[in-house]
Amino acid sequence: MKEPIWLEPVFKQMVWGGDRMRGYLGYEIPWEDTGEAWVASAHPQGDCTIAKGQFAGRKLSWLWDSHRELFGGLEGDEFPLLVKFIDARDDLSIQVHPDDRYAKVHENGARGKTECWYILDCEEGADIIVGHRAQDRDEMERLIDEGRWEDFLNVYPIHPGDFFQIPPGTVHAIRKGTLLIEVQQNSDITYRLYDYGRQPGGKPRELHIKQGKDVVRCPYTEEAAEKKVFHEEGYDRTFFVSCRFYTVEKYDIRGTLLLKQDHPFLIVSVTGGEGSMDGLPVKKGDCLILPWGYGAAKLEGDLSLVTAHV
Ligand code: ZN
Numbered sequence: 001m002k003e004p005i006w007l008e009p010v011f012k013q014m015v016w017g018g019d020r021m022r023g024y025l026g027y028e029i030p031w032e033d034t035g036e037a038w039v040a041s042a043h044p045q046g047d048c049t050i051a052k053g054q055f056a057g058r059k060l061s062w063l064w065d066s067h068r069e070l071f072g073g074l075e076g077d078e079f080p081l082l083v084k085f086i087d088a089r090d091d092l093s094i095q096v097h098p099d100d101r102y103a104k105v106h107e108n109g110a111r112g113k114t115e116c117w118y119i120l121d122c123e124e125g126a127d128i129i130v131g132h133r134a135q136d137r138d139e140m141e142r143l144i145d146e147g148r149w150e151d152f153l154n155v156y157p158i159h160p161g162d163f164f165q166i167p168p169g170t171v172h173a174i175r176k177g178t179l180l181i182e183v184q185q186n187s188d189i190t191y192r193l194y195d196y197g198r199q200p201g202g203k204p205r206e207l208h209i210k211q212g213k214d215v216v217r218c219p220y221t222e223e224a225a226e227k228k229v230f231h232e233e234g235y236d237r238t239f240f241v242s243c244r245f246y247t248v249e250k251y252d253i254r255g256t257l258l259l260k261q262d263h264p265f266l267i268v269s270v271t272g273g274e275g276s277m278d279g280l281p282v283k284k285g286d287c288l289i290l291p292w293g294y295g296a297a298k299l300e301g302d303l304s305l306v307t308a309h310v
Contacts, residue, residue: 003053004268004277004297005070005289007060009085010046012036015200018089020179024121025085025271025285036086039287040267040308042079045188072264072292078111080310081246082186083267083287085120085179092174093205094129094149094194097187098215099168106211107189112168114245115184118306119162120271123177128158131220132171140218144209149194154220163227163240169217181271183248183308191215246308253303261290261297263309268297275301 009027014035021027021037029037038046042061050058055067064071064079074080097113098106117128131154134140143152153171158178166172171193174180191208198204230237234255240248251257253275259268267289274283277299282288284304290297299305 002294003291004280004294005055005060005063005291006051006053007040007048007287007289008051009037009039009285009287010041010048012038012046015198015205016088016090016092016176018087020087020089020121021085021285024087024179026283027285033089034087036084038082038084039269040081040083040289041186043082043186043188070265070291074264074310078186080186081267081308082184083269083306083308084182084184086117086174086182088174088176088178090176091196093192093196094153094171094173095190095192096171096212096216097166097168097191098189098211102168102215103187103189106214110189111185111187113185113187113189114165114167114243115182116163116165116241116246116248117174117180117182118240118248118250118271119158119160119178119180121160121179122158126158126177127155127175128164128178129153129155129173129175130164130166130170131222132216133220135219137213137218140216141213144193144213147194163225165223165241165243167217167223167243169215170220171216181269181306183246183267183306185245246310248306248308251299251303251305251307253299253301253305255300257299259290259297259299259305259307261294264292265309266290266294267308269306269308270303271306272304273302275299275303 017033017035099112103112191212235253238250
């Protein structure tokens with residue numbers, strides 16, 4: 001099929017959300033505390049509507065169920081990936097996700113969650129939490145029970161362009177002043193360890209200390225960075241990560257890119273600029289899927305894209 005699948009974002013109001021997706025991505029956000037835009041999702045909590053073309057008005061989950069040939073005939077009940085933009089005006093809770101095995105047993109057969117982040121923009125002095133410093137499970141449990149978060153957690157300064165891979169079992173938190181794009185397994189299972197004592201709407205959000213302790217990896221070992229930049233004529237390609245669940249790359253185009261689509265499907269999220277794709281206008285904030293057999297897409301202009309495929 002030579003027709004891209006254009007998707008509409010699903011917005012999420014969050015206690016920690018902000019309004020920066022309006023200016024940075026050009027979205028008409030519904031709230032001043034919009035925390036997330038799910039731009040490629042078939043998850044029941046936020047199933048993207050197809051924006052135009054022969055399937056306009058249908059949901060991505062419907063397309064996955066009804067036209068599996070567009071996804072290379074991949075197996076599975078659910079579309080495997082979820083891509084979102086996140087705007088954190090305030091700190092997100094300290095959290096951890098289970099792996100597929102734990103989620104299957106303890107969460108009704110759900111999937112675990114491996115996720116990764118590419119930092120689009122952040123405030124001067126912004127930081128992020130990835131991993132912890134406890135040497136063993138006893139120390140980990142003690143530091144959590146005693147609420148000694150500063151002794152427990154790894155805090156790293158961040159800058160636009162940084163990339164983080166977050167395997168299951170990694171304690172993490174996005175913190176205030178950060179705008180990023182996340183690629184993850186299609187899962188919404190989060191164990192919240194600490195929420196800074198916040199009481200949105202007068203009551204605290206639920207914590208999941210027991211499950212959280214069950215799944216935190218101990219000791220934490222840092223993911224080796226794989227990031228590589230390739231300078232080509234007309235564009236730069238940055239390779240970030242390839243794991244069991246996804247491969248994520250970025251293209252910065254200042255001219256022309258022939259983007260080869262030789263995967264079951266390819267998710268393309270425009271993170272900056274404007275231009276055209278096979279003659280159709282594309283701009284920051286757009287997200288589309290190039291289906292199986294699309295061939296090569298010709299992208300022209302001044303554009304930054306983050307791509308993801310299984
Ligand atoms: Zn997370």
